[in-house]
Amino acid sequence: MRISDDERKRAVAELREASTxxxxxxxxxxxxxxxxxxxxxxxxxxxxxxxxxxxxxxxIDRPTCHLVEDEDGRTACSECGCTALYLLDATYCPDCGSIIERPW
Ligand SMILES: [Zn+2]
Structure with a gap:
């Protein structure tokens, strides 16, 4: 099952609340x-x-992705195809939440 970043944030907030x-x-x-x-x-x-x-x-098993070039030559997330301009500087995809693995 694929978990969105929003769902992940909601879970964290709820669990932190429970911890109080x-x-x-x-x-x-x-x-x-x-x-x-x-x-x-x-x-x-x-x-x-x-x-x-x-x-x-x-x-816990947060998905990973890597950066690919889409058919229009834009940098894209290999998992969801997101082409946010700041993907190159990001540590995770802003759309699907995957951690961006880099070869460098
Ligand atoms: Zn993505």
């Missing part, structure tokens, strides 16, 4: 699942558990 004790009286699996975008309602707890583990793995 804000959700102390809520089941921790529910808090974590909600933080990382796993739907809890109407599911068995083992389903929520499995989806939460998978979503956590996806969050």
């Amino acid at each position: 004790g804000a959700y102390r009286h809520v089941d921790s699996l529910d808090v974590i699942a909600n933080s990382i975008g796993v739907e809890v309602d109407g599911k068995f707890s083992h389903e929520v558990e499995n989806e939460t583990y998978a979503a956590l793995a996806d969050l």
